[in-house]
Amino acid sequence: MNLARALLITILVVAGCGSPMPSPADVVTLEFDCQQFEVAGAGNASLTAEVAAPVGQQLDVRLCSNPSTGFAWDTPTATGDRTLEALDRGILQEVGGPPGASGLEWFTFRATSAGSTTLRFTYSQPWDGGSKGVWSVDLDVTVE
Numbered sequence: 001m002n003l004a005r006a007l008l009i010t011i012l013v014v015a016g017c018g019s020p021m022p023s024p025a026d027v028v029t030l031e032f033d034c035q036q037f038e039v040a041g042a043g044n045a046s047l048t049a050e051v052a053a054p055v056g057q058q059l060d061v062r063l064c065s066n067p068s069t070g071f072a073w074d075t076p077t078a079t080g081d082r083t084l085e086a087l088d089r090g091i092l093q094e095v096g097g098p099p100g101a102s103g104l105e106w107f108t109f110r111a112t113s114a115g116s117t118t119l120r121f122t123y124s125q126p127w128d129g130g131s132k133g134v135w136s137v138d139l140d141v142t143v144e
Contacts, residue, residue, distance in 0.1 A: 027058045030139065034064035034102050037135050050140045057111045059084070063121060063137060065105035067091060070125045071134070073105045081115025083143040111143040 030049055037045040053059060063073055078084065086109055093103035107121075123135035 026056070027060060028053055029060040029062065031062040031104070032064060032137055033104075034066075037064055043134060045134075046136045046138070048138045048140070050142070052142045052144060053111045054144055055111050055113060057143075058087075059109045059111065059141065061107045061109070061119070061121070061137075061139065062092070062104040063106070063123070064102055064135075065091060065123070066100070066102040067093075068100045070127075070130065071123055072126060073107075074122045074124055074126075076107065076119045076121045078117050078119055080117040081113070081143075083111060083113050083115040083117045084109040084119070084141060085112045109141075111141070114143050117141045117143070 028051060030051060032047055032049075036047060040047055051059065065071070065073060086107070088108040089106060091103055091105050094101060109119075117140075119137075119139040119141065121137040121139070122133040124130060124132040
């Protein structure tokens with residue numbers, strides 16, 4: 001076996017040892033854009049949604065966000081069964097967009113066991129005296 005082939009096999013074996021990236025079929029994405037909050041009442045909007053997922057499913061929740069206003073989504077609270085594991089969160093902002101433009105804040109979860117959980121997301125200014133809970137999302141998740 002030549003050295004190049006042995007190196008390629010080693011790279012493939014090592015790469016396979018990490019956790020695999022989920023395929024699109026393994027990911028459910030729910031997105032709540034700014035227009036949905038404006039239609040629901042802008043200053044005090046509350047949205048709800050339901051989703052069912054099998055154990056092992058990845059769930060991505062994307063919420064309208066504008067960090068330039070000082071608002072951010074609080075860490076969601078969960079009630080009900082312990083069916084989800086929080087994996088990651090971040091902000092999606094358009095590169096080169098106009099200053100102060102909104103983007104999306106995202107949260108990633110994995111369904112770990114059967115049951116029902118309600119995730120509550122609230123949009124607030126985190127400092128003392130900042131506006132609290134001006135928007136909210138209640139997401140009912142059933143894991144089968």
